[in-house]
Amino acid sequence: MSSVAAIEPAQASGQRLRERAFRTATFAAALLVLALLGGVALSLLLGAWPALAHFKLDFLTREIWNPVTDKFGALAPIYGTVVTSFLALLLAIPVSFGIAIFLTELAPVWLKRPVGVAIELLAAVPSIIYGIWGLFVLAPILQRHVQPWLIDWLGPLPLIGRLFQGPPYGIGVLTASFVLAIMVIPFISAVMRDVFEMVPDVLKESAYGLGATTWEVIWQVVVPYARTGIIGGVMLGLGRALGETMAVTFVIGNAHRIGSSLLAPGTTISASIANEFAEAVGDLYTSALVALGALLFLITFAVIAAARLMLMRLDRRALSSV
Amino acid sequence: MSRRALRKLVNALALGLSGLATAVGLFFLGAILWTLLRSGLAGMSLQLFTAMTPPPGSAGGLLNAIYGSVVMTVIGILIGGPIGVLAGTYLAEYGRNARISGVIRFVNDVLLSAPSIIVGLFVYELLVVRMGHFSAIAGAVALAIIAIPVTVRTTEDMLNLVPQGMKDASTAMGAYHWRTITSVIYPAARSGIVTGLLLAVARISGETAPLLFTALNNQFWSSNLAAPIANLPVVIFQFALSPYPNWQQLAWSGALIITMSILVLSIAARFVVSSLGPGGRS
Numbered sequence: 001m002s003s004v005a006a007i008e009p010a011q012a013s014g015q016r017l018r019e020r021a022f023r024t025a026t027f028a029a030a031l032l033v034l035a036l037l038g039g040v041a042l043s044l045l046l047g048a049w050p051a052l053a054h055f056k057l058d059f060l061t062r063e064i065w066n067p068v069t070d071k072f073g074a075l076a077p078i079y080g081t082v083v084t085s086f087l088a089l090l091l092a093i094p095v096s097f098g099i100a101i102f103l104t105e106l107a108p109v110w111l112k113r114p115v116g117v118a119i120e121l122l123a124a125v126p127s128i129i130y131g132i133w134g135l136f137v138l139a140p141i142l143q144r145h146v147q148p149w150l151i152d153w154l155g156p157l158p159l160i161g162r163l164f165q166g167p168p169y170g171i172g173v174l175t176a177s178f179v180l181a182i183m184v185i186p187f188i189s190a191v192m193r194d195v196f197e198m199v200p201d202v203l204k205e206s207a208y209g210l211g212a213t214t215w216e217v218i219w220q221v222v223v224p225y226a227r228t229g230i231i232g233g234v235m236l237g238l239g240r241a242l243g244e245t246m247a248v249t250f251v252i253g254n255a256h257r258i259g260s261s262l263l264a265p266g267t268t269i270s271a272s273i274a275n276e277f278a279e280a281v282g283d284l285y286t287s288a289l290v291a292l293g294a295l296l297f298l299i300t301f302a303v304i305a306a307a308r309l310m311l312m313r314l315d316r317r318a319l320s321s322v
Numbered sequence: 323m324s325r326r327a328l329r330k331l332v333n334a335l336a337l338g339l340s341g342l343a344t345a346v347g348l349f350f351l352g353a354i355l356w357t358l359l360r361s362g363l364a365g366m367s368l369q370l371f372t373a374m375t376p377p378p379g380s381a382g383g384l385l386n387a388i389y390g391s392v393v394m395t396v397i398g399i400l401i402g403g404p405i406g407v408l409a410g411t412y413l414a415e416y417g418r419n420a421r422i423s424g425v426i427r428f429v430n431d432v433l434l435s436a437p438s439i440i441v442g443l444f445v446y447e448l449l450v451v452r453m454g455h456f457s458a459i460a461g462a463v464a465l466a467i468i469a470i471p472v473t474v475r476t477t478e479d480m481l482n483l484v485p486q487g488m489k490d491a492s493t494a495m496g497a498y499h500w501r502t503i504t505s506v507i508y509p510a511a512r513s514g515i516v517t518g519l520l521l522a523v524a525r526i527s528g529e530t531a532p533l534l535f536t537a538l539n540n541q542f543w544s545s546n547l548a549a550p551i552a553n554l555p556v557v558i559f560q561f562a563l564s565p566y567p568n569w570q571q572l573a574w575s576g577a578l579i580i581t582m583s584i585l586v587l588s589i590a591a592r593f594v595v596s597s598l599g600p601g602g603r604s
Contacts, residue, residue, distance in 0.1 A: 016498070018500055026416055034410050041556060101343075102343065126530070129354065129358070198418070218336075243438075245531040270574075274531055276445075278535045296437060296439075300435075300440075307427075
């Protein structure tokens with residue numbers, strides 16, 4: 001007992017010191033996470049400033065993108081980003097919804113895990129792989145089999161016909177949207193699956209007890225209950241689609257113009273940066289590209305923040321897959 | 323048709339479509355893997371791992387690119403991993419209920435989904451502009467920034483799974499909090515933390531966008547961290563878009579190597595968590 005008492009004070013002060021050091025280290029690391037976001041925002045704003053100061057609001061409203069005469073407007077990339085993401089979601093939402101239903105309500109237990117893991121692996125495939133696959137496999141198939149059909153059958157229609165004009169290039173806005181859709185499916189379906197699983201069994205069982213079919217239970221009980229989570233998952237997918245770079249860069253064709261046809265080449269914010277940044281000559285050109293990045297940051301930040309706020313109310317741990 | 327028959331029909335139709343949707347998802351995974359195997363295996367040879375990236379038209383391999391990727395991924399995880407684990411520790415232990423932790427969790431979740439090309443621009447402004455040239459270390463820092471949110475998230479989740487009773491027992495023995503964390507909580511959550519790190523490695527080893535204007539590329543062998551360095555993703559990007567068949571073939575082989583490594587890592591991570599992990603949720 002006496003020996004304990006003898007070494008106690010010295011040891012205790014050493015322990016206290018380490019306690020404080022460790023605590024400070026963890027706190028500093030946590031603060032660094034905050035600093036990262038702040039640093040990203042600040043550096044993008046500073047880098048974008050010359051271009052924004054030079055072009056003012058014209059930067060957002062003009063389509064011209066001419067490195068030779070140093071005239072830059074972001075309208076074409078903004079348009080491309082919005083259109084490809086919108087189309088991608090249009091394609092991805094029903095498929096993701098179906099996958100989530102299959103995994104939570106239909107699949108036998110032995111099938112649930114392997115299929116679930118396979119879909120999650122789809123999310124682990126790096127985006128550049130989607131790009132190279134889209135360019136060499138998907139684009140030729142679309143060019144030969146799908147796009148001629150769209151041009152022949154949908155092209156002559158009033159209004160929507162304008163979306164399907166011109167030669168079938170293979171690469172272009174439609175192809176980019178298609179690849180994006182494949183990429184965001186695992187993210188959206190993973191969130192949907194997780195929120196569907198959170199619906200209390202009692203609710204579903206009482207609906208079944210009243211004689212509802214499986215689909216009626218899903219549509220009238222599960223979906224309303226999980227509504228916030230579903231929207232959150234879709235927004236998260238939208239955030240991915242808006243910022244996705246490599247896959248789009250391969251297949252969109254990189255044309256700084258706004259074509260009314262979905263079959264025409266276009267560009268997105270991220271594709272423009274990826275293609276041009278390393279080779280950009282001149283301060284204004286570089287700054288214009290950083291300004292595009294700042295714009296992308298603002299848009300995705302708003303979308304992701306909204307998605308996370310919606311998902312925050314749900315159990316964080318259940319959403320670990322995204 | 324009776325109302326009952328209609329309801330059954332709608333039900334069968336909807337469920338059939340959801341099965342179809344799953345088949346579509348699996349089909350694309352299969353299609354991508356099949357293309358990779360078919361096109362990638364055609365160029366598989368020992369030379370791939372022993373020779374440098376060639377000029378157009380001549381034979382070569384991917385040794386310098388593989389080396390560069392491994393170096394930057396390792397440095398990236400060595401920087402990002404500890405920061406992520408410490409920050410996750412703060413969120414799960416010291417700052418569990420602190421108001422700032424809510425903000426940090428939210429910001430971390432936003433970073434988790436933020437476009438990686440933005441990180442590339444950030445590191446460009448932060449390091450490349452200041453150093454005056456592209457460099458391997460800039461690429462590694464960009465990858466570290468992408469690894470941090472992944473690690474923070476999984477670490478916090480895994481530490482939260484450690485039973486409170488274990489922590490209380492340690493505290494009751496008179497251990498300081500840091501001692502409890504390092505000697506009781508970390509060992510208990512080890513497999514979970516390792517899983518998080520594996521997932522982070524899987525995430526950053528395929529990242530291309532943040533390397534485009536940080537590490538850039540290098541046609542030759544370079545082990546100088548202050549100089550541009552070759553790396554698989556950017557080599558794949560450049561070679562795939564080139565008109566030269568031998569470059570395109572190398573791009574496919576590189577794509578196969580990278581995808582297989584990542585899939586193995588992802589599956590290994592799931593295996594670790596389900597065989598040893600606390601809670602075992604995948």
